[in-house]
Amino acid sequence: MTAKEYIRKVYDSEDDDENLFSKSDLYLMSHDSKGKPLMYERIPSTTRKTLNLGNMKLLIGTRECPPVSIPIRFPEVLQYNGDVDFDMVPFSKRKRFLKKGYGIHFFEYDYLFVHQLSNNIDKVTIELMKASVVIAPDYSMLVGTDDEFFNVQSKWKSMLVTNHLQRCGISVVPVATWGDAESLKWAFTGLPKHSIIAVCGVGHSRSQGSIMLWNYALQELERQLEPTVIIVYGPETIIPGLHTPVKFIKDYITKHFRK
Numbered sequence: 001m002t003a004k005e006y007i008r009k010v011y012d013s014e015d016d017d018e019n020l021f022s023k024s025d026l027y028l029m030s031h032d033s034k035g036k037p038l039m040y041e042r043i044p045s046t047t048r049k050t051l052n053l054g055n056m057k058l059l060i061g062t063r064e065c066p067p068v069s070i071p072i073r074f075p076e077v078l079q080y081n082g083d084v085d086f087d088m089v090p091f092s093k094r095k096r097f098l099k100k101g102y103g104i105h106f107f108e109y110d111y112l113f114v115h116q117l118s119n120n121i122d123k124v125t126i127e128l129m130k131a132s133v134v135i136a137p138d139y140s141m142l143v144g145t146d147d148e149f150f151n152v153q154s155k156w157k158s159m160l161v162t163n164h165l166q167r168c169g170i171s172v173v174p175v176a177t178w179g180d181a182e183s184l185k186w187a188f189t190g191l192p193k194h195s196i197i198a199v200c201g202v203g204h205s206r207s208q209g210s211i212m213l214w215n216y217a218l219q220e221l222e223r224q225l226e227p228t229v230i231i232v233y234g235p236e237t238i239i240p241g242l243h244t245p246v247k248f249i250k251d252y253i254t255k256h257f258r259k
C-alpha cells in the first residue's frame with residue numbers, strides 16, 4: 001500500500017458529502033510527496049530546531065486518537081525564598097560565570113540546553129553548584145496543537161531536573177510554564193506554594209489575545225500558588241490585577257539592543 005493509498009483509506013472513511021474536498025485531498029494538498037507538512041517551511045528556523053527535539057515536528061498535521069485520562073505524578077519541587085539579587089546569565093553563556101554572585105537561567109531556546117541536561121546531567125550539576133542560584137529549566141510548550149503530551153512532558157522534565165538539582169544542594173527557583181488556555185488546568189500542579197516563582201515574559205505580546213492570556217495566567221498563578229515573588233524574564237511591563245511583588249530580568253534583546 002502506497003502512502004497516498006493509506007491516506008485515502010484512513011481519511012476518506014470519515015468523510016461526508018458536505019465538504020468541497022475530502023479529508024485525504026486536504027491532507028495531500030498540505031503535505032509534500034514524502035509526507036512532510038508544507039507549513040513546516042514557514043516556521044521560523046529557531047522554532048524548527050525546538051520542534052526537531054524528540055521528533056516533535058511530526059505533531060504538525062498528525063491525526064490523533066480520542067483523548068484518554070492518565071493520572072500524572074510530577075516530581076516534587078521545593079520552595080525557594082533565598083536571595084535572587086544576582087546577575088542572571090543564560091545557561092549557554094555560563095562558562096565564565098560559574099561563580100558566586102551570578103545566577104544561571106534557562107530562558108532560551110531548548111536546543112541550547114536540552115542535550116546537555118539529557119546526556120551530561122552529572123557534569124552540568126557539578127558546574128551549577130558553583131553559581132549562587134539557578135532558575136529551573138524552562139522547557140518549551142507548544143501552542144495550537146490538540147496534543148497535550150508534549151506540554152505535560154515539558155513540565156514533567158522541568159520538575160524532574162529541578163528536583164534533582166535541589167537534592168544536590170543547589171538553590172533552585174521553580175519555574176511555571178504554560179501553553180494555551182487549556183494548559184492552565186494543570187500548568188501549576190505540583191509547584192510549591194509560598195515560593196519565589198520564575199516565568200518567561202518573552203513572546204506573549206504578539207496579539208491582544210496572547211496578552212490577555214498572559215495576564216490571566218499570572219493572576220491564576222498568584223491565586224493557586226500564592227508566591228512570595230514572581231521573577232519575570234523579559235522587559236518591564238505593568239501586569240494588571242497582580243498583587244505579588246515582581247522582579248524583572250532583562251532578556252537578551254532588551255538588555256543589548258533596547259536602551
